[in-house]
Amino acid sequence: MIEHVTDRLRFLGAFLAHPRQVGAVLPTSRAAVRDMLDMADVPAADLVVELGAGTGAQTQEILARLRPGARLITLEIDPRLAKLLDERFDDPRVQVVCDSAENLGAHLGDARADVVVSALPYTSLEPGLRRRILDVLPGAVAPGGTTVVIQYSPLLLPELRKRFTSVRWRVTPWNVPPAFLFACRQD
Numbered sequence: 522m523i524e525h526v527t528d529r530l531r532f533l534g535a536f537l538a539h540p541r542q543v544g545a546v547l548p549t550s551r552a553a554v555r556d557m558l559d560m561a562d563v564p565a566a567d568l569v570v571e572l573g574a575g576t577g578a579q580t581q582e583i584l585a586r587l588r589p590g591a592r593l594i595t596l597e598i599d600p601r602l603a604k605l606l607d608e609r610f611d612d613p614r615v616q617v618v619c620d621s622a623e624n625l626g627a628h629l630g631d632a633r634a635d636v637v638v639s640a641l642p643y644t645s646l647e648p649g650l651r652r653r654i655l656d657v658l659p660g661a662v663a664p665g666g667t668t669v670v671i672q673y674s675p676l677l678l679p680e681l682r683k684r685f686t687s688v689r690w691r692v693t694p695w696n697v698p699p700a701f702l703f704a705c706r707q708d
């Protein structure tokens with residue numbers, strides 16, 4: 522409970538410092554995280570990538586679903602949040618990287634993710650940065666893999682459709698505000 526309240530305050534602090542970079546005043550709710558991860562097969566994955574981990578709302582649930590021996594690479598651009606994640610998730614499967622999602626390729630090397638989980642605030646990012654990150658996504662996923670994206674509006678849908686052959690979407694009402702969830706694949 523105390524951790525929950527502290528996380529909300531930390532998250533709000535990060536938002537006040539960098540509103541366009543954080544793009545939300547509250548972490549994603551547990552119910553919305555579950556709805557989002559239900560759109561991909563995390564338990565079957567060898568490698569999951571998380572973009573924009575914040576205080577770890579998705580990280581925690583990804584780890585709960587990830588099998589022993591699989592890996593999670595978590596990118597977070599805010600050094601204070603990255604440090605918090607590193608301290609919080611003392612798990613040999615996780616690698617927390619403090620870097621921008623546009624540089625994902627450098628951290629993947631030859632590997633490809635089976636699942637990419639993105640909570641980046643695309644619509645509030647500077648357009649050039651948004652495009653560079655979106656352009657990285659299709660090549661970061663292994664054949665048959667899924668990229669799941671959470672947003673607060675459907676505005677990103679055309680951009681995702683340009684880059685993936687199949688985009689399923691739904692709304693989860695169990696979040697403040699209600700969120701749009703997208704599952705993108707190259708079929």
Ligand SMILES: C[S@@+](CC[C@H](N)C(=O)[O-])C[C@H]1O[C@@H](n2cnc3c(N)ncnc32)[C@H](O)[C@@H]1O
Nearest residue numbers: 542545548549573574575578597598621622640
């Ligand atoms: C809306 S918050 C989501 C946080 C958390 N995943 C959640 O759902 O509660 C977006 C996060 O993305 C991070 N972020 C923004 N731009 C980024 C970038 N270019 N690369 C990596 N992380 C970024 C922000 O610092 C923030 O923690």
